[in-house]
Amino acid sequence: MQYQKIISKIINIAEKDIDIESFIKLSFAELLLFSDNFIEIDTSFELVFNNANLKVVDNTRNFPKKCKIDKSGQCFCANATKLTQITECKKDKSNLTGSHYCIPIFNEQKTQAILVLHAINQLDNIKSEFIKTIKNLLETFIRTKNREKKLISKAQQQNFLNQKLFSQSLEIDQKNLEIEEQKLQIEEQNEELRQNNEELQSLIENIEKQKEIIKESEEKYIFIAKNVSDVIWIWNLNKNKFTYISPAVYSLRGYTVEEAIRTHLLDSFTQSSAEYIAMQSQIRLEIFIKNHKEKIFYTDELQQYCKNGDIIWTEASTQFAFNKKNEIEVFGISRNINNRKKAELELKTAHKSITDSINYAKRIQTAILPSKNLLLKKLSKHFVLFKPRDVVSGDFYWWTNIKHYTIITVADCTGHGVPGAFMSMLGISILRDIINKQNFTNTSVILQKLRTEIIKTLQSGTQDGMDMAIISINQKTNTLQFSGANNPLFLIRKEKLETKTYNNVRIFNTENKSNDLTLYEFKADKMPVATHIKMDRYMTTELKLQTGDCLYMFSDGYVDQFGGEKNRKFMSKNFKKLLLNNAHKSMSEQKEILNKTLNDWKGKIEQVDDILVFGMKFNE
Numbered sequence: 360m361q362y363q364k365i366i367s368k369i370i371n372i373a374e375k376d377i378d379i380e381s382f383i384k385l386s387f388a389e390l391l392l393f394s395d396n397f398i399e400i401d402t403s404f405e406l407v408f409n410n411a412n413l414k415v416v417d418n419t420r421n422f423p424k425k426c427k428i429d430k431s432g433q434c435f436c437a438n439a440t441k442l443t444q445i446t447e448c449k450k451d452k453s454n455l456t457g458s459h460y461c462i463p464i465f466n467e468q469k470t471q472a473i474l475v476l477h478a479i480n481q482l483d484n485i486k487s488e489f490i491k492t493i494k495n496l497l498e499t500f501i502r503t504k505n506r507e508k509k510l511i512s513k514a515q516q517q518n519f520l521n522q523k524l525f526s527q528s529l530e531i532d533q534k535n536l537e538i539e540e541q542k543l544q545i546e547e548q549n550e551e552l553r554q555n556n557e558e559l560q561s562l563i564e565n566i567e568k569q570k571e572i573i574k575e576s577e578e579k580y581i582f583i584a585k586n587v588s589d590v591i592w593i594w595n596l597n598k599n600k601f602t603y604i605s606p607a608v609y610s611l612r613g614y615t616v617e618e619a620i621r622t623h624l625l626d627s628f629t630q631s632s633a634e635y636i637a638m639q640s641q642i643r644l645e646i647f648i649k650n651h652k653e654k655i656f657y658t659d660e661l662q663q664y665c666k667n668g669d670i671i672w673t674e675a676s677t678q679f680a681f682n683k684k685n686e687i688e689v690f691g692i693s694r695n696i697n698n699r700k701k702a703e704l705e706l707k708t709a710h711k712s713i714t715d716s717i718n719y720a721k722r723i724q725t726a727i728l729p730s731k732n733l734l735l736k737k738l739s740k741h742f743v744l745f746k747p748r749d750v751v752s753g754d755f756y757w758w759t760n761i762k763h764y765t766i767i768t769v770a771d772c773t774g775h776g777v778p779g780a781f782m783s784m785l786g787i788s789i790l791r792d793i794i795n796k797q798n799f800t801n802t803s804v805i806l807q808k809l810r811t812e813i814i815k816t817l818q819s820g821t822q823d824g825m826d827m828a829i830i831s832i833n834q835k836t837n838t839l840q841f842s843g844a845n846n847p848l849f850l851i852r853k854e855k856l857e858t859k860t861y862n863n864v865r866i867f868n869t870e871n872k873s874n875d876l877t878l879y880e881f882k883a884d885k886m887p888v889a890t891h892i893k894m895d896r897y898m899t900t901e902l903k904l905q906t907g908d909c910l911y912m913f914s915d916g917y918v919d920q921f922g923g924e925k926n927r928k929f930m931s932k933n934f935k936k937l938l939l940n941n942a943h944k945s946m947s948e949q950k951e952i953l954n955k956t957l958n959d960w961k962g963k964i965e966q967v968d969d970i971l972v973f974g975m976k977f978n979e
Contacts, residue, residue, distance in 0.1 A: 363781035373500040613666035647679040741975035742950035753779020754971035768829040771914035802842035824889020843883025849911040916970035922960035
C-alpha cells in the first residue's frame with residue numbers, strides 16, 4: 360500500500376518549477392515505480408499522452424492491444440479522449456489477464472492525458488476512491504500551476520506598464536506646471552518688452568520655443584492617454600468634479616469622455632465601494648493637509664458600474680496634490696482587474712476542494728479508531744488526550760478484546776498530517792489482522808509481526824514506520840505484558856515494586872509530590888517498527904497488576920512542545936512530575952490538568968507535533 364508515498368511524491372513534484380507536461384510525466388513515472396505492489400493487487404500503469412494519434416506508451420508486457428467493443432462498436436481506449444469519467448474496459452477473449460480502467464486527466468475542459476490502470480481483480484470502494492483522489496489531485500495541481508503561471512506573468516507585465524505610465528504622466532504634468540509658470544512670468548514682462556524691440560523679438564522667439572515644448576509634451580500626453588488601457592483621471596476636491604478623464608474610459612466602462620466627466624465620482628461605484636471611498640478619502644485628506652510635501656500613493660480594489668449595467672472590478676492608484684491654483688486634486692489611474700479577481704476566486708475554490716478532501720480523510724481516520732465500549736468495565740477508568748497538530752494525525756491509539764485478553768496500544772507514526780494519517784491507517788489495519796484474525800496476544804510477537812508486514816508493504820529500504828508502546832492484560836490472572844518500540848510505559852503505584860527482577864525499569868522520585876506514590880518507567884527497545892540498523896526481537900516485560908495501579912502510554916508530542924517563558928521544550932522530567940503529582944485524582948481530572956498545563960505552557964506558540972496521552976487505572 361503506497362498511498363502515503365504516492366501522494367507525497369506527487370505533492371513534491373507539484374511544488375517544483377516545471378511545466379504542466381513535465382509535471383504529468385513525472386507524476387505518472389512515480390506511479391509506475393510502485394506498480395508491483397500498488398494497493399495490494401497486481402496492477403500496471405500506462406500513459407496515453409495528448410499527442411496527435413493518442414499513441415500508447417507501453418511500459419508492460421501485459422498491455423492489451425485490444426479492448427472489449429461496446430454496444431456502439433466503439434473501443435473505449437480508442438475514444439478515451441471523449442470520456443468524462445473513469446471507465447472500466449472488461450476482459451475479452453484475447454490473452455488478457457484482467458480488466459483495465461481508463462482514467463482521463465482534464466485541463467481547461469480538455470483531456471490532457473489518460474491514465475490506464477491494469478487490474479487482475481475488481482477494485483473495491485476504498486481503492487476506487489483512492490484512484491479518484493489521485494485523479495482529483497493531478498487535475499487540481501495542473502489547473503493551479505496553469506493559473507498561477509498566467510496570473511504571475513500578466514501581473515508582472517501589468518505592474519511594469521502601470522508604474523512606467525504613472526511616472527510619465529506625473530513628469531508630463533510637472534512639466535506643464537513649470538511651463539505655465541513661465542508663461543505667467545512672460546506676460547508680466549510684456550510691458551517692458553515693448554520698450555525694446557530687440558529684446559521683444561528675442562522674447563517672442565523664446566515664447567515660440569516654449570510653445571513647441573508645450574506642444575510636444577501635450578502630444579506625448581495625448582498619445583499615452585489614447586493608447587493605454589488604463590484610465591487616467593483627475594478629481595478636483597474644491598470643485599467636487601472631474602477636471603480630466605482619458606479616452607480609455609470608453610474601453611473600461613463604455614462611457615465617452617464627455618459622459619464620464621459629467622458623472623460624480625461616487626456615482627460610478629457600487630454602494631459598498633462608494634462608502635469605502637468616502638471614508639478613506641476623508642482620512643487621506645487629513646493626512647495630506649498635515650504633511651502635503653510627502654508623496655503617498657494609495658491602491659484600492661473597487662467595483663464600478665459600466666454603461667451597459669455590468670459591474671467590473673477595478674484597481675485605482677491615487678495621489679493627493681495641489682494644482683497651480685492651490686486647489687487639492689486627486690490624480691488617479693484605474694485599470695480592469697476582473698480576470699485577476701476571477702483567478703483569485705478559482706484559487707480559493709481549489710484550496711477549499713483540497714481542504715474538504717483532508718476533512719473527509721479526518722472522518723475516515725476517526726471512524727477507524729476503536730470504540731470505548733470495547734474496554735471491560737474493570738478497565739473503564741481511563742482517558743485519551745488526543746490533539747492532532749493538523750486536521751488528521753500521525754499518532755493513533757487502538758485497543759481490542761480477544762479471548763480473555765485486553766490489548767491496548769499507542770503509536771507515533773512517521774510524519775504528521777496526511778502522510779502520517781495514511782501510516783496510522785496502515786498500522787491499525789495490520790494490527791487487526793495480527794490480533795483479531797491470527798489471534799496473537801504476546802506483545803513481543805505482535806510488534807515483530809507488525810514490523811515485518813510494514814517493511815513488506817512499504818518495500819525494502821524505506822525507514823518509514825512508527826514508534827509504539829503495547830500492553831496485553833490477562834483478565835483471568837491480572838497479569839500485564841508490555842513491549843515497546845522507542846516508546847516506554849509508565850506505572851504509578853502505592854506499593855513498592857521489586858525492581859531487582861527487571862533490567863529495564865527506572866524509578867522517578869520528586870520532593871514536591873503531594874502523595875506517597877512512585878513512578879516506574881519501563882524502558883522500550885531502541886528500535887522502531889520499521890527498517891532499522893538494529894533488528895532484534897522486542898523485549899517482553901511482565902508484572903502483576905494491583906488495584907489502583909495507573910498506567911500511561913504516550914507519543915513524544917507532549918514532552919517536545921515548545922513554550923514557557925524561555926520558549927523551551929516541556930521535557931520528560933516535567934511530564935513525569937505532572938503525572939506523579941496528580942495520579943491520585945480521577946482519570947477525567949487528570950486529563951483536564953494535562954490539557955490545561957499544555958495550553959498554558961504553549962501559549963501563542965504553534966503546536967509542533969501530534970499529541971497523544973493514554974491513561975488508565977486498574978481495578979480488580
